[in-house]
Amino acid sequence: MSGLIGKKVGMTSIFDDLGRSIAVTVVEVEPCTITQIKTEETDGYNAVQVAAFSKKAKNVSNALLGHFDKAGSEPKRVVTEFRDYIPEGFELGDELNIEDVFSVGDRVDIVGISKGTGFTGVVKRHNFSGVGDRTHGQHNRERAPGSIGQASDPSRVFKGMKMAGRSGNRRTKIQNLSVAQILPESNLVLITGSIPGAKGGYLEIHNKSQQLA
Template sequence: MSGIIGKKIGMTSVFGADGRNVACTVIQAGPCVITQVKNEEKDGYKAVQLAYGERKEKNTPKALKGHFKKANTTPKMNVVEFRNFREEFEGQVELGSEIKVDEVFKEGDFVDAIGTSKGKGFQGVVKRHNFGGVGQATHGQHNRMRAPGSIGGASYPARVFKGMRMAGRMGNDRVKVINLEVLKVVPEKNLIVVSGSIPGAKNSIVVLEK
C-alpha cells in the first residue's frame, strides 16, 4: 500500500472523455517528507512514515523536534504511516526525501480517501437515523412528532440494548471512501482531482491510499 497526505481544497466538476459532467474533489497532496523508515529486522514490519504541513517550532514538543531533525526537515503538523510502500519506491525511500503526488498516483488510478467527517453536534433520531418524523406520524401523539418512541425498556430486559438507535453525537468520525478514480494530476501545483466527494470540510486533512 502506498499513499500520500493532503488537504481538501473543495469540489468542482469536469467533463469526462464520454462528455459527461463528473463531480469531483480537488486535493492539494504533498509534497510529503519521509520522517521514518521501518523494516522487518528492527520493527517487525515494513512501513514508511510521511509528514505533511508546517508546524510552529515553539508549539512542537522536544521529542518531535528531535524526530524531525533526524530526518533533516522542519517540524510538521501531520504524520501518517503507510505499510508496505509500493515496490517501485524500494531504492527511493530514504529518510528526509520528498514524495510528490505525481510519483505515487497517475490519471486512471483508483484510490481510497480517508478523512474526518463534518461534526454536526448532538442530533435527534430524525436527522441522525432518518426516522419518520412528521410525515409518517401515527396515533396522533401531541408534540411527539420527532421523538424516538419506545426503546424497549421494561421489566425485561430492564436495560437498553447496545446499538439502539437513539439521539447522540453525529459526525466527526473517521470515514473511508473507496475506489475513487483519479481524473487529473497537476504536479506543478501538487494537485490531484478525484471523482466524487470525500469526507471532511474544506482545508481538512485527507489521506489518499492506493
C-alpha cells in the first residue's frame, strides 16, 4: 500500500458541486525522500522507506546520519515504510510528491497518535454508563466501575479488565477516508472527516487505491 508522511494542520470545510458543506482535515505533505528500497531478494519483503520534515543533524544519531547520507538526504524527523509498494521510476534519494501518490477521490487510511487525556475513569475511558441516579442509597456511585473480580474462584482479576487508567496517546488508525482536494503548490491535502492527533502531529497516509503489482 503506497503512502506518504504528513503533518496535521487543522480542520476547515469546503463546498461540493451541490453546495453542500464538507468537513475536511488539512494535512501538510512535504516531498518525502526515499531513504531505502526493500525487496524480496535483500529483505524478504517489498517496501519503500521514506523520510520527511527536516531535523537538525546534532539531534540525530550517527547511525541515522549514515543512513541519510547513503540516500543523499539531509536528516529528517520522521522515517517510516510502506509495505508491498515500490514506486516505479524512482530510485534511492528521489523525492515523492503528493501527486506522485495521491489523486482526488482516493481512499486512504490515516495513522497517528491520538490526543492523550491523562488518567481517566471508566465512564470517560470505556463509555460506562454509571448508575445514572441516586436511588437505593447510591449517593456517590454514579461514575464508579462496580465489581471487577471474583472471590475464591478464580480469586484474581483477569488481564484486560476495563478499568481506570491512561486514556488516549496511542497509535490509532482511521480507515476509509477520502482525498477531497489537493493543493500541490502549498503541499497540502484536504481529507474528509477527522483524523487522530493534535495539530502539528505527524501522520502516515496510506493510499488504499495503489497496490504493488
